[in-house]
Amino acid sequence: MHHALHQPVLLEATIAALGVDPCGCYLDATFGRGGHAVAIHARLGSEGRLIAIDRDPQAVAYGRSLAWQRDDGRPAARVDLMQSRFAQIAAVLNRLEVPALDGVLFDLGVSSPQLDDPARGFSFRHDGPLDMRMNPNEGISARQWLLQAEVEELTAVLRSNGEERHARAIAQAIQDHRERFGDQALRSTGELAELVRKVLRRKARGRDEAKDPATRSFQAIRMQVNQESAELDAGLEAARECLKPGGVLAVISFHSLEDRRVKHYLAQASGARAKTDPVTGVPERRDWPFEAPQRVLADALEVERNPRARSAVLRYARKRHDPGR
């Protein structure tokens, strides 16, 4: 095992947030290389249960190769590992006859093994085919999407998923490139990265950026290819539905767009956004599913050990016992 490849982020904080009950039933919806799942499993007794899903077949294969034994030799909790995605959570739990969960974890985004393998096409640092699918057997690749999307759609995606100020100029450059190279266009991640950098160099006029200027476009295209916003919404909804009263929803995000979505969802779902009646002071609705959410960031020590933790935000909230009051 290469621990450096998949150092779990905010591990202790996540375990503390979930407050793992040895007899409880937990869902890790983003198994990856099992950093969090294995730690949750280690805290479960033989009565406990862990369900882990990932849409990436390589992640699931890796999970199936693990022994899932406890270090102390005591009987381990049952583990069910499924290749599945957020929008299918309710169906998976149904199939496994899991009535309700004590905790759900989403550690969003791509895993280090996905990012580091040029063949997966996520990275602008290593040249590879422009794929970017977390599940290479589902949907269309980044290249296919980039070859067929209209300039308007390219612009909208780069703007909304990447917060790219020069979305239109990049979309236009993609269009020009397609016209010039036809079905030979955009064969690799390196080619796309260079095309984006060229546009942004022109716009930057000497101003330097800390990040590679292709970062935002790659994020935007990856989110589009994997339908990440819709998946996240479906996942949060499934968590609300499937948690027991007192159960915990925990979400780790790595960029502001994702974090904002989680923050807004939890604010809504805990009533923090509730309007009160100006006369009586009574909140407009009272059936908020969650208690007040909490936020945790990585401390300096963790950031030093694992630079990926720098941008990580954990948000969690407990499902209310009394949503009617």
Ligand SMILES: C[S@@+](CC[C@H](N)C(=O)[O-])C[C@H]1O[C@@H](n2cnc3c(N)ncnc32)[C@H](O)[C@@H]1O
């Ligand atoms: C940041 S990694 C998780 C790392 C993991 N917590 C660990 O410690 O090894 C995110 C994982 O979630 C998976 N993933 C992302 N979106 C998903 C979705 N909508 N449904 C299922 N899995 C998803 C990715 O394939 C990736 O393996």
